[in-house]
Amino acid sequence: MQSIPAVVVDDARKSFHLPHREVHTLKERVLHPLRRSSADVLHALKGVSFEVQRGEFFGIVGRNGSGKSTLLKCLAGIYGLDEGAMYVDGRLSTFIELGVGFNPDLPARDNVLLNALMLGLSPREAARRFDEVIAFAELEDFVDLKLKNYSSGMEVRLAFSVLIQVDADILLIDEVLAVGDASFQQKCFDEFARIRRSGRTVLLVTHDMGAVQRFCDRAILLEHGETVHLGDTDTVAAKYLELNFSERARADAAAGVRDEEAPERQGDGRAEILDGWFEDADGARTEALPAGARCAFAARVRFHAEVRDPLFGLNLLNSRGDNLLSASNLWSAPESGTFAEGEELVFRVGFENILSPDRYWATPAVARGGGAGLAWLDRRERLASVVVTGTRPTDALVDMPYELELVR
Incomplete structure (x- = not known):
């Protein structure tokens, strides 16, 4: 009963x-x-x-x-x-x-x-x-x-x-x-x-x-x-x-609010980031990710001039503006090759989702050089976002896996 x-x-x-x-x-x-x-x-x-x-x-x-x-x-x-x-x-x-x-x-x-x-x-x-x-x-x-x-x-x-x-x-x-x-x-x-x-x-x-x-x-x-x-x-x-x-976001748009210290777009136009999106573990586009799963951010780029060895990068920010990821091929594969005018490609950054529950924003970029000589070809501020949900709450910026041992 x-x-x-x-x-x-x-x-x-x-x-x-x-x-x-x-x-x-x-x-x-x-x-x-x-x-x-x-x-x-x-x-x-x-x-x-x-x-x-x-x-x-x-x-x-x-x-x-x-x-x-x-x-x-x-x-x-x-x-x-x-x-x-x-x-x-x-x-x-x-x-x-x-x-x-x-x-x-x-x-x-x-x-x-x-x-x-x-x-x-x-x-x-x-x-x-x-x-x-x-x-x-x-x-x-x-x-x-x-x-x-x-x-x-x-x-x-x-x-x-x-x-x-x-x-x-x-x-x-x-x-x-x-x-x-x-x-x-x-x-x-x-x-x-x-x-x-x-x-x-x-x-x-x-x-x-x-x-x-x-x-x-x-x-x-x-x-x-x-x-x-x-x-x-x-x-x-x-x-x-x-x-x-x-x-x-609607309130900010209606009020014309924007981050003046970080323009929405920077670059000399030799490359153009056409689109950006988050992917789940199966490679499908998504706007929500469960904590703990493999995921990725991908962006489609078109070149408007011949560019040799461009750098592809990504910053990932939480709702407070903290940068939690700085990924690029500067150290992993700096010689990316030469890209002709009109050529397109997709660059993808995969990572384990150890993020705490929140909304996250992706800022992808294409550049040349490095350090003080870095020059933006195109940089899209907060191009795409994703909501991360999780069952283990934490007040830390990331929900990093750990092992806890008690020794008596």
Whole structure:
């Protein structure tokens, strides 16, 4: 017999009315006493549906304004739906908004006890777990300090520490990793692993695709209140990155943004890079690559003059502009031969994909000479891009293979 899902969201719809015209002057109030302020309608959720099974770690991702937090607040009962239905079967505990449930004029000691009571612990149980909460948050020296004097990082550590002490069946967590230092984020990761082993149900809102791929069984991607994709985390992560970077590219193009320090194209015209693309392990063109597989970048070149021993090169940049690969035939095969006017060729750079999940851009080039005497024949800045997805998250620039040995 199939078990009842822990969470069911069925065609959830939620809108907000945003006032944008107020009646300000006395004349307007006298002439139009019944006129109401006009308003825009924001459709935060547009028919979202999914189910979360018991014991499932479920990710909710999307860009800012996609409806993620509204969805969680509806599940928590903070907002009511306009249409559709939601069902939550089990004891619920939420971490949705920093500061909710805390009194800034009270010290941490009182806030912990009050918040624990609000989340369903008995007074005796709240007192018993107090030391564990403070120890996890690493706030032993600040327990009698009023919360209004806490930093946002200290406050989020305290709130998350209270949350994990509650024996809830279902946890709703919104962006706990967005605030806090690296060491606390690692403690959160360790706690997520423990929660996952315990069989509790978790709905996690985050922008961290590494966390989604590491912990979540499935995920949903939202955009403008609608479902873009519901399914495995690798696909959701790839689509999220694609959505994020394609929107950024459209915004830059509309604003006329370009990198002035690196023109889109350089060269004297003796060679022309006609096209460039990424290839998967089978040699097929692709815009998405799984981490760990063999792949390549290829570019087609046409010569407009006779050129002897040209150099072919490639730079590979991540979304932050870091150069992760500088490949050329300068050292491997500097005598590439003579190419006649009108001749074409494809040069290909193959490599093991040890890249971390991100979007990467290829800058191919054809040149003559070397060192200080290098002369561009053609150089195409960020000619093609590819999204790399992976199941092993890392904060390193590359996911380099390694062997770890323990010797006692």
